[in-house]
Amino acid sequence: MYFTDFLFKEIKDILIGNNLSPNRAYQIFNWIYRKFVFDFSEMSDISKKEREFLNENFNILSLELVESINGDDTIKFLFKTKDENFIETVLIIAPKNEDNERLTLCISSQAGCPLDCEFCATGKIGFKRNLSVSEIISQLLLVEKFILLNLKEFKPLGENLRHIGNIVFMGMGEPLLNTENVLKVINILTFSGGYNIGERHITISTAGIIPEIERFLNSQIRLAISLHTPFQEIREQIMPVAKKYKLPELIDAIKYYQNITERRITFEYILINELNDSEKDVIELKKLLSGLKYNLNLINYNPIPQSNFKPLSEEKIKNFTSLLDKHSIPYVLRKSKGSKLYAGCGQLGLLKLKNS
Secondary structure: OEHHHOOHHHHHHHHHHOOOOOOHHHHHHHHHHOOOOOOHHHOOOOOHHHHHHHHHHOEOOOEEEEEEEEOOOEEEEEEEEOOOOEEEEEEEEOOOOOOOOOEEEEOOOEEEOOOOOOOOOHHHHOEEEEOOHHHHHHHHHHHHHHHHHHOOOOOOOOOOOOOOOEEEEOOOOOHHHOHHHHHHHHHHHOOOOOOOOOHHHEEEEEOOOHHHHHHHOOOOOEEEEEOOOOOHHHHHHHOHHHHOOOHHHHHHHHHHHHHHHOOOEEEEEEEOOOOOOOHHHHHHHHHHOOOOOEEEEEEEOOOOOOOOOOOOOHHHHHHHHHHHHHOOOOEEEEOOOOHHHOOOOOOOOHHHHHHO
16 A cells, blocks of 8 residues: 555544554654655654554555656656556746745646647557556655755745645646546645645646536636637647537536636647637637636647647747737746756657657
8 A cells, every 4th residue: 555545534544443543644744745754664753663564554655766857947757657657747947936936846647648639749658547646646755855855945835845836737647537536636735734735836737628627616726728729620630539528518617617716717728830820719719718717828839759730930929929919818928848858848758758
């Protein structure tokens, strides 16, 4: 068993069921999720008998860190699962700011991806399986340990040693095809006696798995919708999942979500040359998103070997954003980070493919 598969309450119940003090759960969570100690033998305030029980019944981490590659504003991590699958995780480093929340971790929820979007390398690997709760959490814990040992310039956030200010489920896979495990991970990481990150600092990106969206109506988790085009027929061509979850139904689901939560929605929009960068696209976007409170998150396409798509030139980007301004569409133009490391949006999996 992996300790990191369990909620705090589940760990307390296990301890009680084995005639151990449930209060030990607080101490163990403190060691793992606040001090990033992954060896029960080093947990000095727990008795020898209890440490022996923990060592006999639990492991902590279910991933092996194979490689880390440093860039100017990103660090890419390649992890290996116990059954020899490879997944990638990206640490994004923002410029200095007042609250010191400079580090964002882009987490994977699946090994590979079943969606096979035309602009994304991960789908070209094929789908292996969903990641377990422990495998998702192990990404974060191993990166936190890496930061603690190697990035001394970053100060902990708050009373524990946590350095990561934001978590985004934008790595390999579709999070809402692994919703049960993703929700359990969030419950573990937001527990105040452990990692203690707020729900508002967690974002889930989805291609639009409509039935799963309503499961976030009662949380503060932020949703980002991979849109990329306002036209149903084009969306089906570049995102096969759109054949099942069509744009009109997706927009209706988002409107319902927003009416309940009153939270602004982010729509992700990869800029692809001569595919989604015309005034016709902007006019249709305006019509499609009418009545919603949203931001359009623009990022220029990161080329992958398996695709003939091309990014926009600087001139075309300026032209497109001027069209958005003309039609009063709120947007943020994101700088693509990590593309030289194959760590940019849509590039996860290229490191593994390159080394295969």
